[in-house]
Amino acid sequence: MFTLLPNEHWDYGAMDAIRGLRAAWSRRHSRIPWHIPISGLGPCLPIRSARAAIVVALKALRLPTDAAIGVPLYCCPVVFKAIKAAGHFPRFIDVDPETYCLSAADLAAKSSELKAVIAVHMFGNVCDVPALRSAAPGKPFIEDCAQALGSRLNGRLAGSFGEIAAFSFRSGKYLSVGEGGAIYCADPDIEARLLELITALPLPSRVDESVHVATTYLRSLFRTRPLWGLIGTRLWDAYNAMVSYTSQSPLVLSQIYETDRQMTLRRLPLLGSWISKQRSNARCYSQNLSVDAGMLCSETPGAFFNRLQYPILLPTSGQCDRLVARLRENQISTARPYKDIAAITATHFGYTGDCPRAERIASRLLVIPCHHALRAADVERVWTCVNRAWAEVSVRRRGMVATSTHRGATSLQPEQHVGTMAEPHHTL
Numbered sequence: 001m002f003t004l005l006p007n008e009h010w011d012y013g014a015m016d017a018i019r020g021l022r023a024a025w026s027r028r029h030s031r032i033p034w035h036i037p038i039s040g041l042g043p044c045l046p047i048r049s050a051r052a053a054i055v056v057a058l059k060a061l062r063l064p065t066d067a068a069i070g071v072p073l074y075c076c077p078v079v080f081k082a083i084k085a086a087g088h089f090p091r092f093i094d095v096d097p098e099t100y101c102l103s104a105a106d107l108a109a110k111s112s113e114l115k116a117v118i119a120v121h122m123f124g125n126v127c128d129v130p131a132l133r134s135a136a137p138g139k140p141f142i143e144d145c146a147q148a149l150g151s152r153l154n155g156r157l158a159g160s161f162g163e164i165a166a167f168s169f170r171s172g173k174y175l176s177v178g179e180g181g182a183i184y185c186a187d188p189d190i191e192a193r194l195l196e197l198i199t200a201l202p203l204p205s206r207v208d209e210s211v212h213v214a215t216t217y218l219r220s221l222f223r224t225r226p227l228w229g230l231i232g233t234r235l236w237d238a239y240n241a242m243v244s245y246t247s248q249s250p251l252v253l254s255q256i257y258e259t260d261r262q263m264t265l266r267r268l269p270l271l272g273s274w275i276s277k278q279r280s281n282a283r284c285y286s287q288n289l290s291v292d293a294g295m296l297c298s299e300t301p302g303a304f305f306n307r308l309q310y311p312i313l314l315p316t317s318g319q320c321d322r323l324v325a326r327l328r329e330n331q332i333s334t335a336r337p338y339k340d341i342a343a344i345t346a347t348h349f350g351y352t353g354d355c356p357r358a359e360r361i362a363s364r365l366l367v368i369p370c371h372h373a374l375r376a377a378d379v380e381r382v383w384t385c386v387n388r389a390w391a392e393v394s395v396r397r398r399g400m401v402a403t404s405t406h407r408g409a410t411s412l413q414p415e416q417h418v419g420t421m422a423e424p425h426h427t428l
């Protein structure tokens with residue numbers, strides 16, 4: 001309980017809160033937002049969050065109302081809320097089994113229906129945006145880089161391929177500043193429209209900012225050891241059980257909190273070293289996990305994943321549940337991102353069941369802690385426990401006997417490994 005390892009690193013201490021309050025109360029009153037420079041990309045327009053960035057980006061594209069926006073089924077559902085808030089509707093596209101991002105083939109099949117595409121770079125993996133653009137020629141692309149700050153493809157940063165890119169600095173992401181987002185746009189005309197739209201957004205009041213600082217500080221405290229194991233997980237579970245889907249992850253359109261903007265500027269120079277650390281953690285997992293290679297997400301040729309998250313894809317959802325439970329018994333938190341996405345989108349966004357691969361991935365994927373605050377001993381504990389738990393879980397399914405390996409884990413014979421898509425997919 002005291003030692004439960006958090007799956008995310010919400011880095012926001014007392015000094016950050018004091019600085020935040022100072023920033024909130026000394027805020028300038030100009031409505032014109034100052035730029036946030038993202039190295040390798042250029043100046044970006046700050047905004048309250050990535051979800052607000054997507055709303056504004058869609059508006060700046062001046063699409064006809066009620067337009068179909070291509071978006072992967074497997075992504076953060078707040079993106080679908082943003083599409084709706086901009087006056088459009090999501091047209092769900094299936095995902096690629098290598099990257100868990102948009103499938104070029106499914107995009108090509110549905111492209112004639114679309115007015116724009118949102119390419120989401122999931123987990124810090126990168127989509128092949130040039131290939132996607134060929135699959136949907138002439139459509140404007142918004143890159144959702146909420147999880148992909150610093151990821152690259154063929155030497156180019158994620159965010160530089162589309163018409164507009166949205167970034168998130170929210171707690172749990174790399175910079176973990178509370179909220180905060182930014183928009184990058186290389187086209188001067190669209191950028192001028194974006195600036196106009198952002199400038200028209202309300203500025204948060206000083207009281208709102210102070211409340212934001214206090215809640216960010218408290219929520220981050222409950223996300224750190226020992227409070228995470230003692231009470232944090234229970235608070236999060238209770239909140240999620242109590243609050244309806246529609247009220248969760250609210251979408252507020254406003255300018256960025258000054259405190260978030262200042263902390264983003266302070267932390268951006270540290271991004272490179274944090275990404276190096278997380279990539280080294282990911283490398284360690286990839287080398288030491290005794291699981292079928294198809295269960296891990298390898299970097300595609302030419303890609304540089306920032307490794308915000310380290311996903312493992314299990315052959316069945318039952319195995320995923322059991323692995324999560326075994327890791328929890330071993331004091332390791334994991335997450336099952338968007339596991340109910342098919343049901344949520346069917347209920348709230350008109351999903352009709354035509355993205356079977358995304359459904360399979362959603363129901364069988366878990367992410368293990370990979371953040372840069374992990375010590376080497378934590379990383380070793382995670383892969384050792386995953387190996388032990390997976391040996392038990394997979395053996396239980398197949399009724400086979402596990403054998404010990406030099407890593408202190410248990411391994412399976414080759415014929416016991418099961419393909420990543422072994423279970424029939426769930427339809428709605």
Ligand SMILES: Cc1ncc(COP(=O)(O)O)c(C=O)c1O
Pocket residue numbers: 048049050051052075076078079120121122144146147167168169170179180181
């Ligand atoms: C893929 C993706 N897009 C968009 C968002 C929204 O970002 P924000 O929380 O900054 O609005 C998130 C995260 O919450 C995300 O993971």
